[in-house]
Amino acid sequence: xxxxxxxxxxxxxxxxxxxxxxxxxxxxxxxxxxxxxxxxxxxxxxxxxxxxxxxxxxxxxxxxxxxxxxxxxxxxxxxxxxxxxxxxxxxxxxxxxxxxxxxxxxxxxxxxxxxxxxxxxxxxxxxxxxxxxxxxxxxxxxxxxxxxxxxxxxxxxxxxxxxxxxxxxx
Amino acid sequence: xxxxxxxxxxxxxxxxxxxxxxxxxxxxxxxxxxxxxxxxxxxxxxxxxxxxxxxxxxxxxxxxxxxxxxxxxxxxxxxxxxxxxxxxxxxxxxxxxxxxxxxxxxxxxxxxxxxxxxxxxxxxxxxxxxxxxxxxxxxxxxxxxxxxxxxxxxxxxxxxxxxxxxxxxxxxxxxxxxxxxxxxxxxxxxxxxxxxxxxxxxxxxxxxxxxxxxxxxxxxxxxxxxxxxxxxxxxxxxxxxxxxxxxxxxxxxxxxxxxxxxxxxxxxxxxxxxxxxxxxxxxxxxxxxxxxxxxxxxxxxxxxxxxxxxxxxxxxxxxxxxxxxxxxxxxxxxxxxxxxxxxxxxxxxxxxxxxxxxxxxxxxxxxxxxxxxxxxxxxxxxxxxxxxxxxxxxxxxxxxxxxxxxxxxxxxxxxxxxxxxxxxxxxxxxxxxxxxxxxxxxxxxxxxxxxxxxxxxxxxxxxxxxxxxxxxx
Numbered sequence: 001x002x003x004x005x006x007x008x009x010x011x012x013x014x015x016x017x018x019x020x021x022x023x024x025x026x027x028x029x030x031x032x033x034x035x036x037x038x039x040x041x042x043x044x045x046x047x048x049x050x051x052x053x054x055x056x057x058x059x060x061x062x063x064x065x066x067x068x069x070x071x072x073x074x075x076x077x078x079x080x081x082x083x084x085x086x087x088x089x090x091x092x093x094x095x096x097x098x099x100x101x102x103x104x105x106x107x108x109x110x111x112x113x114x115x116x117x118x119x120x121x122x123x124x125x126x127x128x129x130x131x132x133x134x135x136x137x138x139x140x141x142x143x144x145x146x147x148x149x150x151x152x153x154x155x156x157x158x159x160x161x162x163x164x165x166x167x168x169x170x
Numbered sequence: 171x172x173x174x175x176x177x178x179x180x181x182x183x184x185x186x187x188x189x190x191x192x193x194x195x196x197x198x199x200x201x202x203x204x205x206x207x208x209x210x211x212x213x214x215x216x217x218x219x220x221x222x223x224x225x226x227x228x229x230x231x232x233x234x235x236x237x238x239x240x241x242x243x244x245x246x247x248x249x250x251x252x253x254x255x256x257x258x259x260x261x262x263x264x265x266x267x268x269x270x271x272x273x274x275x276x277x278x279x280x281x282x283x284x285x286x287x288x289x290x291x292x293x294x295x296x297x298x299x300x301x302x303x304x305x306x307x308x309x310x311x312x313x314x315x316x317x318x319x320x321x322x323x324x325x326x327x328x329x330x331x332x333x334x335x336x337x338x339x340x341x342x343x344x345x346x347x348x349x350x351x352x353x354x355x356x357x358x359x360x361x362x363x364x365x366x367x368x369x370x371x372x373x374x375x376x377x378x379x380x381x382x383x384x385x386x387x388x389x390x391x392x393x394x395x396x397x398x399x400x401x402x403x404x405x406x407x408x409x410x411x412x413x414x415x416x417x418x419x420x421x422x423x424x425x426x427x428x429x430x431x432x433x434x435x436x437x438x439x440x441x442x443x444x445x446x447x448x449x450x451x452x453x454x455x456x457x458x459x460x461x462x463x464x465x466x467x468x469x470x471x472x473x474x475x476x477x478x479x480x481x482x483x484x485x486x487x488x489x490x491x492x493x494x495x496x497x498x499x500x501x502x503x504x505x506x507x508x509x510x511x512x513x514x515x516x517x518x519x520x521x522x523x524x525x526x527x528x529x530x531x532x533x534x535x536x537x538x539x540x541x542x543x544x545x546x547x548x549x550x551x552x553x554x555x556x557x558x559x560x561x562x563x564x565x566x567x568x569x570x571x572x573x574x575x576x577x578x579x580x581x582x583x584x585x586x587x588x589x590x591x592x593x594x595x596x597x598x599x600x601x602x603x604x605x606x607x608x609x610x611x612x613x614x615x616x617x618x619x620x621x622x623x624x625x626x627x628x629x630x631x632x633x634x635x636x637x638x639x640x641x642x643x
Contacts, residue, residue: 004174008181015185035291036240038380056241060373060393064380114572115579115586118380122373122393 037144039063041136042117051129051145059146061134062120065113070137072110073121076103078129103131225311225482226263228516230496231297233595234258235374235390236363237290243371244390246522247494251369254362255522258295261357262330263312265337269350270309270317277351278319285347286387289329289338290376295359297328298388300498300517302343307500310475322348332359372398377591386592391567400633402559403520403598403609407454408489408552410605414438414450420488421448421458455529458488458548472543474502477512481538484545485516491536492518492552498534511541520555526599526614526630527551553600555609562611562634567594570613573636574629578619588620599630599639612639 037048042064061073081100109121123132127150135141234245234255247255269276290296302324309317327340329347335355339348372392377385392398409417418425418440431439441447449457478497485491498517503510515534517524527535529551539547571591578584593616598609611633619626627642 004178008178011178011181011185015181015188040380055239058241058370058373060241060375062375062380062393114568115575116568116571117384118377118568118571120375120380120391120393120568 036060036146039119039134039142041065041069041139045142048144051147053149054125054146055149057124057148057150058122059125059132060120060122061132062118063134064117065119065136067113067115067117069113069139070110071113071119071121072108072135073123074108074133074135075106075123075125076131076133077106077126078102078131079104080128106130224486225478226313228478228482228495228497229263229299229303229308229311230259230494232300232498233296233298233388233390235296235298236366236371237292237294237296238363238367239293240291242290242374242376242390243366244374244392245366245371247519248521251366254365258359258362259297261359261362262295262297262328262337265330265335265355265357266308266328267312267314268352268354269319269337269339270312270314272352272354273318275352275354276318279349279351281347281349283340283342283345283347285349286329286340289331289347292331293333293360293363294329294331294338295363299326299328300496301500302326302341304474305341307474307478311478319348322346330357330359332357332363384586384590386590388593389591391594395564395566398564399561400523400564400596400598400611401557401561402611403555404558404606405553405555405600405609406606408456408550408554409450409452409454411554414440417450417456417489418448421446453529453551454553455532455549455551456489458545460544460546462544472509472540474500474509474512476543477502477509477540478514480540480543480545481514484538484548485536485550488548489550489552491516494519494522495536511539511546513537513539518552520598523611524595524597525553525555525609526597526612553607553609555598556606558606558608564596564611564633565613565636567613570594570615570631570633570636573631573638574615574617577629577638577641578617578625582625584619584622584625588622590618590620592616592618596633597630601639610634 035048036052036054036059037046039045039061040063045063063071065071078101106126107123109123111119111121113119125132125146125148127148130146130148132144132146133141134144230247234247236243236245245251245255245258303326305320305322305325306317308325309315322339322341322344324341324343325339326342329338329340330336331338334351335357337350337355339350340346341348372394374390374392376387377389377391378387414430415425418428418430422428422440422442425440428440428442431441433439436452438450439447440450445462446458446460449455449459451457478500495516495518497514499513499515501513501515503512514537516536516538517534518536519525525535527533532549532551535552536550537548538545571594575586575589578589579586593614595614597612597614599612600607601610602608613631613633613636615629615631617626617629624642628640629638629642630640631638
């Protein structure tokens with residue numbers, strides 16, 4: 001009797017879980033990311049609405065500058081006060097993000113623009129809020145805030161939350 | 171008790187249905203018998219053996235690009251991802267066949283070429299073909315003689331939106347993109363792309379996004395080249411592996427009746443004295459010539475489709491195709507609106523990377539010339555390739571472009587505004603006179619120079635050092 005009940009619980013749980021994962025995936029997989037602007041230090045950089053929503057870990061930074069210009073690209077990650085990125089924070093605490101958290105420098109890459117007039121570098125970003133600072137000689141640095149939503153991590157996190165809170169004893 | 175059992179059965183069924191539907195929706199894996207009627211196995215087997223499928227396998231893209239919400243990568247037909255690459259090609263061909271054959275339930279929307287920017291910004295796979303295929307010819311190669319949508323003239327590129335399964339046919343000459351939507355368009359490309367993404371592919375960018383005046387819309391370069399490397403290769407020609415007699419035996423029923431001549435350069439010529447001859451050079455070029463094709467005054471009715479059939483069958487039965495071969499160009503000559511001759515060229519790749527021959531007269535390793543529906547000439551220089559050295563690091567393509575600009579601007583005194591980079595890609599170049607021949611990784615840059623013909627063309631540069639090894643003259 002007890003065994004039959006356990007099997008039913010497993011069945012019900014499996015069905016709910018599969019459907020839930022499917023809907024989460026559908027929401028995020030079909031979402032179009034915001035475009036990353038071209039960092040054009042010759043004709044000017046097009047303003048974009050920030051933070052840019054992005055769902056890839058790798059980001060290609062491309063731009064245009066005069067020959068000989070030194071370009072430095074730095075990436076920062078926002079560490080919120082409780083040690084978690086805002087993506088995984090409780091909603092109630094979001095208002096505290098600006099006061100408690102800090103921007104941590106992750107990587108710095110630099111290159112010199114040649115006759116091609118183009119630079120292109122790929123950088124990795126972390127789940128949550130990221131800031132990309134692109135600096136060119138004698139030019140105002142350009143900052144771009146990116147919110148990276150790692151769909152896989154979110155699915156894992158939801159899975160963990162469900163499993164952790166369930167006390168399944170068979 | 172009975173009610174409990176009934177509830178259990180209902181619950182079990184619901185679980186099974188949820189799993190089946192989820193797999194079908196997300197993995198596109200259909201379980202025959204459950205919602206899907208099984209296909210007639212006999213029909214399928216015969217279809218796989220038909221010559222149509224053989225021809226279709228020669229339609230391959232020069233570049234297969236995966237666009238994933240701003241992240242882009244170039245998928246090469248390498249051994250480790252070969253099955254995924256083939257699956258994407260097969261699915262795209264199947265979707266194209268559905269579009270060519272189906273009118274009912276198929277929505278068509280014609281868009282301008284600049285819509286490509288949106289397709290590239292989203293989630294799509296882009297198959298850039300080596301040349302603009304004639305629409306009817308493309309359909310014919312896929313086995314569809316009278317396709318729908320004949321307002322489309324050419325196919326330069328095919329794009330599949332892998333979330334929506336919408337299919338886009340790009341006709342650059344017409345400045346158009348034809349968008350097809352239908353419930354009957356299905357593919358498993360999204361699953362294939364997920365598998366590729368798990369392997370952390372290299373990031374690429376289109377340079378025309380940054381400067382569309384100096385770079386064409388197919389200039390596509392990796393941004394993290396520092397992690398990229400290619401091994402040095404060595405190659406043996408077919409004449410090293412086979413004797414001249416063995417090669418001649420592919421072309422003549424009874425080689426013992428042939429006359430043979432050896433010229434001072436070591437080239438062996440076999441001829442039957444009246445109809446055909448074969449030249450086998452020491453460098454590995456094999457050339458077959460038929461002397462008996464009809465004259466220009468006697469034109470028979472044959473189509474390009476016939477020419478492709480004849481050429482493919484001829485190569486198949488005369489030494490065969492190397493792995494990863496594809497049609498790289500079709501050149502035709504007409505007399506009085508009738509097709510007189512046609513040259514079908516084939517290329518092949520090693521681990522997804524094309525090979526540059528050291529033969530100056532042959533850009534493509536396999537060429538078949540069809541005149542009046544018969545094979546007039548067949549030339550091939552195919553190599554047996556092996557890895558012979560350690561991996562070489564590769565120079566950043568932007569540095570390669572800089573070196574080329576220095577050469578063009580400072581040495582050849584060309585104005586930078588007159589230069590347009592048409593394409594840049596990695597390749598292997600046969601280098602040196604040793605046997606086996608060394609093959610080194612190179613960057614090939616195709617350049618267009620306004621008002622100058624002798625500086626425009628293909629520049630080949632050592633991918634490790636950036637030294638220019640070959641340039642137009």
